[in-house]
Amino acid sequence: MIDVTQIRRPDDMARITTPALAQAFIDEQIAALRAQIGDRKVLLALSGGVDSSVVAALLIRAIGKQLTCVHVNHGLLRKGEPEQVIQVFRDEMDANLIYVDATDRFLDKLAGVTDPEQKRKIIGNEFIEVFAEEARKLDGVTFLAQGTIWPDILESENGIKAHHNAGGLPDDLQVELVEPVRILFKDEVRAVGSALGLPDGMVNRQPFPGPGLGVRCPGAITRDRLEAVRESDAILREEFAASGLEGKVWQYFTVVPDFKSTGIRDGKRTFDWPVIIRAVNTRDAMSATVEEIPFALMHRLVQRITAEVPGVNRVLYDFTPKPSATIEYE
Ligand code: XMP
Numbered sequence: 001m002i003d004v005t006q007i008r009r010p011d012d013m014a015r016i017t018t019p020a021l022a023q024a025f026i027d028e029q030i031a032a033l034r035a036q037i038g039d040r041k042v043l044l045a046l047s048g049g050v051d052s053s054v055v056a057a058l059l060i061r062a063i064g065k066q067l068t069c070v071h072v073n074h075g076l077l078r079k080g081e082p083e084q085v086i087q088v089f090r091d092e093m094d095a096n097l098i099y100v101d102a103t104d105r106f107l108d109k110l111a112g113v114t115d116p117e118q119k120r121k122i123i124g125n126e127f128i129e130v131f132a133e134e135a136r137k138l139d140g141v142t143f144l145a146q147g148t149i150w151p152d153i154l155e156s157e158n159g160i161k162a163h164h165n166a167g168g169l170p171d172d173l174q175v176e177l178v179e180p181v182r183i184l185f186k187d188e189v190r191a192v193g194s195a196l197g198l199p200d201g202m203v204n205r206q207p208f209p210g211p212g213l214g215v216r217c218p219g220a221i222t223r224d225r226l227e228a229v230r231e232s233d234a235i236l237r238e239e240f241a242a243s244g245l246e247g248k249v250w251q252y253f254t255v256v257p258d259f260k261s262t263g264i265r266d267g268k269r270t271f272d273w274p275v276i277i278r279a280v281n282t283r284d285a286m287s288a289t290v291e292e293i294p295f296a297l298m299h300r301l302v303q304r305i306t307a308e309v310p311g312v313n314r315v316l317y318d319f320t321p322k323p324s325a326t327i328e329y330e
Contacts, residue, residue, distance in 0.1 A: 001176055002036050002176075004036075004177050004178065004179045004182065005177065005179075007179070007182060007183065008153075008183065009150050009183035009184075010183075013183065015185070015187075015188065016184065016188040016191050016192065017187075017188075017191065018191075019191070019194070019195050021191070022188075022191045022192045022194070022195035023195050025184075025188075025192055026058065026061070026192060026195060026196065029058055029062070029180045030058070030061055030062040032180075033058065033059065033062035033063065033178065033180060034062055034063065036143075036178065037062070037063055037066065037142075037143060037178065039066065040066065040140070040142040040143065041066050041067075041068065041138070041140055041141045041142055041143070042059060042063065042066060042067045042068070042141070042142070042143040042144070042145050042178055043067075043068050043070065043135055043138065043141045043143065043144055043145070043175070044056055044059065044067060044068070044069045044070070044144070044145040044146075045069075045070055045071075045072065045127075045131050045146075046069040046070065046071045046085060046089065046097070047071070047072075047210075048071065048077070048081050048082075048084060048085040048202070049147070049205065049208065050147075050186070050189055050190060050193060050202070050203060050205055051147030051148075051149055051181060051189055052146075052147040053085075053088075053089075053147075053193065053198055053202050053203075054147070054181055054189050054192055054193040054196065054198065054203075055145050055146070055147045055179075055180055055181055056069050056089060056093075056095065056145075057093065057193065057196040057197070057198055058180050058181070058192075058196065059145055059178070059180070060089075060093050060094075060095050061196070065095075065096055067095065067096060067145070068096045068097075068098060068138060068141070069089060069095055069096065069097045069098070070097075070098045070100065070131055070134045070135075071085045071086070071089075071097060071098070071099050071100070072100050072102055072127060072130050072131060072134075073099070073100065073101045073102060073103060074102055074103070074106040074123060074126070074127060074212065074214075075102070075103030075104070075106045075107050075226075076106065076123070076211065076212030076213045076214040076226070077212055077213070078208070078212070078213065078230065078233055078234070078237075079230050079231065079233065079234040080234070082099065082101075084199075084201075084202065085097075085099075086099055088198070088199060088202065098134055100130055100134060102126070102130045105126060105130065106122075106123065106126055107221065107223060107226075109122050109126055110122055110123070110214065110220075110221050111220070111221075112220050113220060113221075114219045114220045116215065116218075116330035119211065119214055119215070119221070119330070120210075120211050120214075120215075123210070123211045123212075123214055124168075124210070124211075127210075128168050128169060128170075131169075132169060132170050132173055135169075135173055136172075136173070141175065142175065142176060143175055143176050143177070143178045144169070144173075144175040144176070144177055144178065145177075145178040145179070145180070146177060146178070146179050147179075147181060148179045148181070148182045149181055149182065149184055149185070149186060149189055150182065150183055150184055150185055151185065151186065152182075153182065190203050190204060204247055206249075206250065206251045206252065207250075207251055207285070209328060213226060213229045213230060213233070214226075215328050215329065215330040216229050216233075216253060216254065216255045216256070216328070216329060217229050217255075217256060217258075218255065218257050218258055218329050218330055219257075219258040220258070224310075224311060225256050225258065225273065225311070227310075228256045228273060228275065228309050228310065228311050228312055229254060229255065229256045231308065231309045231310075232254040232256065232275045232305050232309050232312065233253055233254045235301065235304050235305055235308060235309070236252060236253065236254055236277060236301065236305075237252075239297060239300060239301055239304070240252055240279075243294070243297050245279075245291070245293075245297075249279050249280075249281060249291045250280060250281045250282050250288070251278075251279075251280055251282075251288075251327060252277070252278065252279035252280070252291070253277075253278055254275050254276065254277055254278070254305075255275075255276040255278065255318075255329045256273050256274070256275055256276070256312070257273070257274065257276065257329075258273075259273070259274075260272055260273055261274060261313070261314060263313030263314060264313075265313065270313045272311050272312055272313035272314075273311055273312050273313075273314075274312070274313070274314035274315065274316050275305050275309065275312050275314070275315050275316070276315075276316045276317075276318055276329075277293075277301060277315065277316070277317050277318065278318045278327070279291040279293060280321075280322070280327055282322070282327070285327060286322075287321070287322050287323065288321060288322040288327055289321050290318070290319050290320065290321055293317065298317065301315060302315040
């Protein structure tokens with residue numbers, strides 16, 4: 001048995017910056033994966049994020065249908081995300097993909113919960129529960145694949161953050177780990193993803209937190225306010241893409257806080273939520289500056305969001321850097 005947790009990035013490893021270097025890494029990894037896995041079966045939690053998507057694409061190349069991907073929709077994903085995962089991996093790459101729509105389970109558990117850390121805990125635990133249930137339904141899974149990357153290892157060694165690994169799985173699920181991108185930096189994972197033919201929108205995505213839109217719907221999550229977050233986020237992403245800001249701004253999203261204010265529509269009084277827009281730039285997420293959005297774009301965002309998102313009558317822009325604010329609201 002290979003203990004992948006002992007594998008380290010060689011000090012003299014060249015940074016993967018070109019398609020040729022990415023291809024060399026892919027060829028090497030495919031051979032290593034085949035040697036490690038043989039004819040046995042692998043399970044992967046596929047979120048649709050860059051790291052797990054690249055791991056999935058590598059494993060599909062290496063072992064095809066011996067891989068089963070599980071995509072858990074916790075109801076807190078962005079608009080169009082589950083559909084994209086299904087289209088890319090099931091339809092285009094012909095992968096074994098189990099899609100679990102667990103929206104009701106998550107939202108029922110989260111109902112009335114206001115504390116941010118409690119919300120994170122519920123989302124994390126429920127995720128493991130749903131994933132483990134799916135794993136138990138499958139026969140003879142030997143391996144669990146993970147999208148661990150080199151900064152995760154460095155950060156957990158330096159005590160900055162504990163990177164989430166198989167430690168969280170229940171004891172009855174004894175699996176060996178497969179971590180094919182563990183020695184790569186994020187930019188290298190993206191280069192490998194492009195060389196594997198993953199769509200640009202998947203490879204060059206902005207960071208998206210594990211608890212998803214749940215931390216952008218501050219306080220107790222309700223389905224109607226969550227929909228307002230999802231719809232306004234989709235409009236923001238569309239308008240940023242149309243304005244050439246996609247891929248330029250590090251992270252941008254909307255938040256719908258749990259309060260209402262008076263407004264007017266068609267001559268009648270309204271009492272609706274505001275949408276807060278946040279767009280920040282950073283190197284390492286430890287500090288961040290605010291993007292100076294052109295005013296014309298801001299006007300278009302206000303016009304579209306107030307016209308298209310039910311329950312919203314104001315749009316605000318958050319001008320606060322980190323510190324004093326954090327990037328997310330919870
Ligand atoms: P903050 O809000 O702490 O965010 O300034 C820094 C970066 O981390 C992301 N973030 C998270 N990612 N799980 C994640 O996977 C989380 O619970 C979480 N909270 C924040 C945030 O989006 C930003 O990129």
